[in-house]
Amino acid sequence: MEFNVSSAELLKAMTDVAKAVPAKTSLPILEYLLFVLKGDKLEITASDQELTLRTVIDVDSKEDGSIAAPAGQLIALFKALPDQPVTIRTTGESSFECVWSNGNSSLPFFPAADYPEIKNVSDDAPSLTIPAESLIEGISSTVYATADDEMRPAMNGIFFDIAPESTTLVASDSHKLICYTTADVKAAEAASFILHKKAAAVLRSTLSKEDGDVLVKFDSTGAAFTFGETVMICRLVVGKYPKYRDVIPQNNSNVLRIDREQLLATVRRVSVFANKASNHIKFDLKDGQIELTAQDLGFAIAAYEKLPCDYSGDDLTIGFKSSFLVDILANMNCQTIVLKFADARRAALIVPSEEEADSEKVCGILMPIMVS
Secondary structure (H helix, E strand, C coil), X not given: CEEEEEHHHHHHHHHHHXXXXXXXXXXXXXXXXXXXXXXXXXXXXXXXXXXXXXXXXXXXXXXXXXXXXXXXXXXXXXXXXXXXXXXXXXXXXXXXXXXXXXXXXXXXXXXXXXXXXXXXXCCCCCEEEXXXXXXXXXXXXXXXXXXXCXXXXXXXXXXXXXXXXXXXXXXXCCCEEEEEEECCCCCCCCEEEXXXXXXXXXXXXXXXXXXXXXXXXXXXXXXXXXXXCEEEEEECCCCCCCCHXXXXXXXXXXXXXXXXXXXXXXXXXHHCCCCCCCCEEEEEEECCEEEEEEEECCCCEEEEEEEECEEECCCEEEEEEHHHHHHHHHHCCCCEEEEEECCCCCCEEEEECCCCCCCCCEXXXXXXXXXX
């Protein structure tokens, strides 16, 4: 195998796919990148056997071939090189060299045949197209709400609920639930799958808004996301996702409307004085005013702060875990937030103000904590 390539272009391709290289593995070859050269196309693959990233770049080919090259050393070398033409060629049965303007290096490789086979989704699998911008926004709006639950693995991912009129991404850890709905994604018939949060995070970091549309193909066990010259293949979470629409509270008569950043900053300040185990913060809601209180009796510390607000409804005292509330407020992209309550025992519905352009895209549900 021998080819010439821009060092910067090869570095970018290797860095993108290296997100699938496992930190620890019992198979040393998984710490390597699979290079397959056919004509002037170099295909680069990385995998941990649960998640695979593959991309293709143009090179000046001299001789076709395939090897598994050490990811860590190659990426470290190319990060230290200024952008310049580089030649990579095999020099024996188990070594290859990188040659640049005033130097070269010699590295070992594994035979490409030793690299584990990558299982792709079936050719007749259902497919849909998602704008890259919508997919990035949907993952960013939901992934933080996923769980770490060994007993209920379905909660450890983002649920894609695909319908003919729209698609909803859902994440929940049983304490909070976030839904992101977009009309940009439609399908001929209803379908669904659960994308593990690790794969979702890698997909979000690899995608860019300039990637245009993402082709998604999925079957009962895996999914493939194709964008530009890159494809991500991953194993899906197997399990049944809860009926999330049944828990979204309806007809909440108590409504709080307030500046999101102001409320977020206040919650962060007051929660410094909350009990570290419970992170409990209390809301006292009255007409035109909200008072936030936190205390830790064990250390004899407490704090409260009053804020003017637009509140309509009965006087209400309700408690929340402040870290969950901060997560939701920090990840909603709007100026004015609306919190709707039925009473102190039932979940609060959190949505952007109706005046916001994307007010129907995102909604959050947060379970309260009993106030003593």
